[in-house]
Amino acid sequence: MKQLLIKQILEALAVGDSFSKATEFASREQIKASFSSIDSLLLPSKSLAHKDMRYGQVTDDTEQNLFLLEDYCKSGTITPEVAAKSLIRWYKESPEPEKYIGPSSRKAILALIDGIDIRLTGTSGTSCGGIMRVPSAFLCSTDLNSLQSNIISTLLPTHNTNAAMEAAMGYGYALFAMTKEQDMDTIIQAAQIGCKIGRRINNEEMDLACAPSCQARIPVLLHYLPQFDSDDKLLDFLFYVFGTTISSCDVFIAAFALFLWCRQDVYKAIRMSAMLGGDTDTIGCLAAVLCCCYGKGHNIPEEIVQSVVSANHLTLDDLSIQITQYRNQDNTIRKETL
Template sequence: MVIGSLHDHAMGALLGLAIGDALGMPTQSMSPETIRAEYGNAPIRTFIEASARQPIAANMQAGSVTDDTEQALLLANQLIDGNGELDIRQYACALLNWEADMKAKGSLDLLGPSTKRALEQFQAGVAVEQTGILGTTNGGAMRACPIGIANRPGPHLAEIARRSSIVTHNTRQGLESTMLVAAAVSYGINGAAPVEALLLACNFVTAYLAMRQFEGLDAGHWSAKASVIARARWAINWARDHTGDNAADLYDHDMFAQHLRDLIGTSVEANESVPAACAIIARYAERPYDALVVAANLGGDTDTIAAISGAILGACHGAGALPTDLARTVEEVNGLDLAAVAERLLELSERDEYER
């Protein structure tokens, strides 16, 4: 049994993921103006029911998670069942089965555009190395938290993150974003502060992909879109430069959010949503709850930005830094046992590298 600080930080990562996801659920894919029209001018600061005009999750119960948490836990189970390894064909089948279950329930919260296209290719018999070559969105990144819990920073983490990404997001942006989130969670669980975890993760991803290129190995299909890592570094520095003394003021939150939308973007593209999460983490490094509130009210891919922010901040600070009422509610509403998942994943991380 895994006990103590590591378990608290692993729990923090999973709870941060789920709480951020559920806070962002009612606002996902909506503009800031539509969010205010539907839910009022005051920012959303707790779990609320989705409105009837929510485009993806109409009338969903307050505290419900979305595909971000559900697919992250699906990946966690794949890692647990595989004793730390990942069979990507089995993983692809599990994602297809998950969507079939969602459709049977009448849900519109289904696979994202890159994942759906890639898995249709997989079903048609296309090799898994080719199915994800157009995937530049954040589907790999939103699922990556369990990889960071199950692995200490090192080659095995990088390889499992790469494998988890290639079937659906085998682009440079897909690999960078997935590995960045996994590595930042791992560094956080192992003692790094939030900004330190992000910067270490950026260096980790850059070095690993450069090594693969040097060795003539695949490092993600080329896309003309901007680098996730380059934009994440810029976003971190920008956010740190624009953290004022009066950061708790509501107008200051709004002004930061407006600049973030204008300069970075909040779409499902990995090179917008992941740097946006990095900027929020950097600015609210010592205030995880404020970070999640800002993310949930941004507009755009709010559930994913909040989920990624929560996973990394929770990993760094531990479960105790998150509101206990929200933690209790998100587990009760969704029937989750995150403590058990955290323990099983941490048991994988304690295995010696030679056993793998």
């Protein structure tokens, strides 16, 4: 993966997050009553949510990924301990984490700070705070073995459950298939394989019994998707039938559906996410990353990219170089061990 694509994936992540947060947890009815479409970054005063945040500001979706990437590159390795320290660093150094931190992450990070065993802190984390960090694990992975290990390490401190792991693995495997120039059918199959693997990482029967399956939803989505003749009909289906709550499964299927609908049109996926309702910022950034990886770049207007980069003082050129160096180092180590 070239440095430019890595940088563009990071841009898509940040813009998807910042753009779509304006309607977070609003309903479809509220959004449609307020906007016929959302085609640019909204001023906080015009937003339905996060009116107390700056224009173009990102949330924990972007911040946590960037903190993790910085620390993964600095340490030269990815372990649950490195991930935990990075998330604690984010919580302590981020100016306003309590404005947008998710419930599972907050509970687990505070437990980590209190010294609770890392194997226990994430055992109730089923929300989308796990899948939202997969871009950091994916960008540091050079084969399927490292991808699986990196996703587990990234989630374990806060989202060590089958529900979270299934969504994260399905999403990560789909992204990885795109790096191998696979066709759409193979990408879908990869997502299903990843879901199956993730759901069986932990073997607690109660955990398995208490959450819907991402893998089971994929064929349902594929059945209905060709029947929709407008963006609105897809958005209505996702919001009213599958749901767009903070659950890992809801966020996974919504982001994956927008990718299948928009393909390489990153900016359309972001704009549709903002009109969706529910956990729009997480769905928006994850859908944007899928579309960007599939299309080998993004079509987000440059002025919007620069607004988000400037508002958050992001140094994505430097970070993309560090990630490229990490990936090259990882490849070298793996070749030497063969």
